[in-house]
Amino acid sequence: MATLQESPPSLEALRNSLRSTPLLGLFAADPQRFSRLSFDWDGWLVDFSKERVTRDVIAALLREAEAANLSAWIAALFAGEKVNQSEGRPALHMALRQQDDTPVHVDGRDVLPAIRAAQARITALAGALRDGRRTGATGRPIRDVVHIGIGGSDLGPRLVCDALGAILPAGEHPPGVRFVSNVDPEHLTRALHGLDPATTLFVVVSKTFTTQETLANAAAARRWLQAGLPAGAAAGTHFVGVSSNVAAAESFGIAADDVLPMWDWVGGRYSLWSAVGLPIAIRLGPARFAELLAGAASVDRHFRSTPLESNLPVLLGLVGWWNARLLGHAERVVVPYAHALGLLPAFLQQLVLESNGKRVQRDGTPLTLPSCAALWGMTGTDGQHAFFQWLHQGLREAPVEFIVPLRAAHPAGTQQTLLVANALAQAQALLGGRDPGTIRGELAGKGLSAEALEAAIAARVCPGDRASTMILLPQLDARRLGQLLALYEHRTFVEAVLSGINCFDQFGVELGKTLAAPIIAALTDGSPLPAATDASTRGLVARVRAADAPAT
Ligand code: F6P
Numbered sequence: 001m002a003t004l005q006e007s008p009p010s011l012e013a014l015r016n017s018l019r020s021t022p023l024l025g026l027f028a029a030d031p032q033r034f035s036r037l038s039f040d041w042d043g044w045l046v047d048f049s050k051e052r053v054t055r056d057v058i059a060a061l062l063r064e065a066e067a068a069n070l071s072a073w074i075a076a077l078f079a080g081e082k083v084n085q086s087e088g089r090p091a092l093h094m095a096l097r098q099q100d101d102t103p104v105h106v107d108g109r110d111v112l113p114a115i116r117a118a119q120a121r122i123t124a125l126a127g128a129l130r131d132g133r134r135t136g137a138t139g140r141p142i143r144d145v146v147h148i149g150i151g152g153s154d155l156g157p158r159l160v161c162d163a164l165g166a167i168l169p170a171g172e173h174p175p176g177v178r179f180v181s182n183v184d185p186e187h188l189t190r191a192l193h194g195l196d197p198a199t200t201l202f203v204v205v206s207k208t209f210t211t212q213e214t215l216a217n218a219a220a221a222r223r224w225l226q227a228g229l230p231a232g233a234a235a236g237t238h239f240v241g242v243s244s245n246v247a248a249a250e251s252f253g254i255a256a257d258d259v260l261p262m263w264d265w266v267g268g269r270y271s272l273w274s275a276v277g278l279p280i281a282i283r284l285g286p287a288r289f290a291e292l293l294a295g296a297a298s299v300d301r302h303f304r305s306t307p308l309e310s311n312l313p314v315l316l317g318l319v320g321w322w323n324a325r326l327l328g329h330a331e332r333v334v335v336p337y338a339h340a341l342g343l344l345p346a347f348l349q350q351l352v353l354e355s356n357g358k359r360v361q362r363d364g365t366p367l368t369l370p371s372c373a374a375l376w377g378m379t380g381t382d383g384q385h386a387f388f389q390w391l392h393q394g395l396r397e398a399p400v401e402f403i404v405p406l407r408a409a410h411p412a413g414t415q416q417t418l419l420v421a422n423a424l425a426q427a428q429a430l431l432g433g434r435d436p437g438t439i440r441g442e443l444a445g446k447g448l449s450a451e452a453l454e455a456a457i458a459a460r461v462c463p464g465d466r467a468s469t470m471i472l473l474p475q476l477d478a479r480r481l482g483q484l485l486a487l488y489e490h491r492t493f494v495e496a497v498l499s500g501i502n503c504f505d506q507f508g509v510e511l512g513k514t515l516a517a518p519i520i521a522a523l524t525d526g527s528p529l530p531a532a533t534d535a536s537t538r539g540l541v542a543r544v545r546a547a548d549a550p551a552t
Helices: 011-020 022-027 055-067 069-080 093-097 110-131 155-164 186-191 212-228 246-252 273-282 284-307 312-326 344-356 387-393 415-432 436-443 450-460 479-500 507-525 535-546
Strands: 037-041 042-047 144-148 176-180 200-205 238-243 259-261 329-336 374-377 398-407 469-477
Touching: 011 312, 037 312, 042 312, 055 069, 055 312, 055 329, 055 479, 069 479, 093 284, 093 479, 110 259, 110 273, 110 284, 110 374, 144 186, 144 212, 144 273, 144 479, 155 176, 155 186, 155 273, 155 344, 176 186, 176 273, 186 212, 200 273, 212 238, 238 246, 238 273, 246 259, 246 398, 259 273, 273 284, 273 450, 284 312, 284 479, 312 329, 312 479, 329 344, 344 374, 344 479, 398 415, 415 469, 415 479, 436 450, 469 479, 507 535
Parallel strands: 144 176, 144 200, 200 238, 238 259, 329 374, 329 398, 398 469
Antiparallel strands: 037 042, 042 469
16 A cells, blocks of 8 residues: 655744744754754864754755755856846856866856956066055055955955954065045045055955945045145056956046956955955965965855755855744844954845845745845954843844854964853853743842842843854964855855845845935035925935035
């Protein structure tokens, strides 16, 4: 007699049963839970055992991934297919860090030769700046580089330079690198403070070369140069451009030889591996920039060829998607226990939220559930003295991702041990909490009235049962940082595929840019606002004008 095959539990059924099971109960039910839900790769350990998942959940998520054709999407991404369908473009940031010269085709043409040529130019320019051969208009060597760009043309190189370029090996004295993104004049003013125009070079980075903030800052930088250089000196020689719009960069006044390429098959937030990373090569040296690329390339190979069930970015994406979509967590918190990764939350906010903050699927079908959680964070241990109170005792749960390099980059005494121990302790505290019985025992004999005792206990209880992922890596160096960023890039793609969205466009950011134009005109020369302008915006514009608007 034929037996009926039981179908595996659905994600919804698993979610419903797990909702009523405390995390500690899952540990009690499975003594092997840590080893079953921890994944090792190339020195990394990612422990999902404190997440509200089981092996059954991972299996169901893997089925979901297959149903969403994840393997085919990964293959399409690497094959250079137009995975950015709305803009008709591939997303080939992996080609920028590919270690061999296997052809990568875009519209039938191999892009590797152009990448290698750009890399040679990055190396040459960085070398000339590092050893003082690149001089300014007065013939003095460049000592300071100011990178002007915003969003994807800023956050990646700024993060890497901050992470690895603050303390350099003895004997290395490359130019200082500063970053300016905000159109707030305070940002450029601070960056220029103490700099000498004769020894300062600006790198203007804008894929489109139309971004208002970047162009305004670049124009202000040119005025600063013109005011500070001897009369008649060629301010243009103090600029380098990085753009896919070479004509616009040239018409700004940058010599064609000093414009490095970007390509439309690399999204801004995926572009630090290109000439956008020029300040990395300047500050850390071309060799360490190459190590960063090699680290990211190792994750590309892993992502492309490892079965889904042991593929780290896939697993990270599956669990992230489960948390946002099935468990309904509106937020996710990233806490690097590494001072060097202080800018990582800001970088990830653009990477994840500009990529996956979408409301419709690829074919225009509205999403009924969010495709990703909002992301925020701060370094540990600083965050422990800021928002961890909310994580431990607030009413809402937000899963935390702990990122912990185990070895310090510099001599550290016992501090590194304190740092790592704090990360482990916080994850443990989120899991286990603090129960009323223990607190009652601690407060016994303190002479509190019955009423005061109950209030004191209630105030101290931490409910625990709060999820986290622990990501351990051996140390933070260029290769590991490249791996970390590529892991997050690919997991973002995985989450997008599961939700059926395009993670490579960003139409949502265009509206505000468009609406700014008439407001700028109204504030600058009193132009009338469009008829459709709402009463609040009209009132605010009038108020700014009455207050002697700081428009210029
Ligand atoms: O914020 C929107 C955005 O278009 C980002 O996607 C991009 O990284 C940033 O602006 C800067 O754009 P560009 O490099 O063209 O100046």
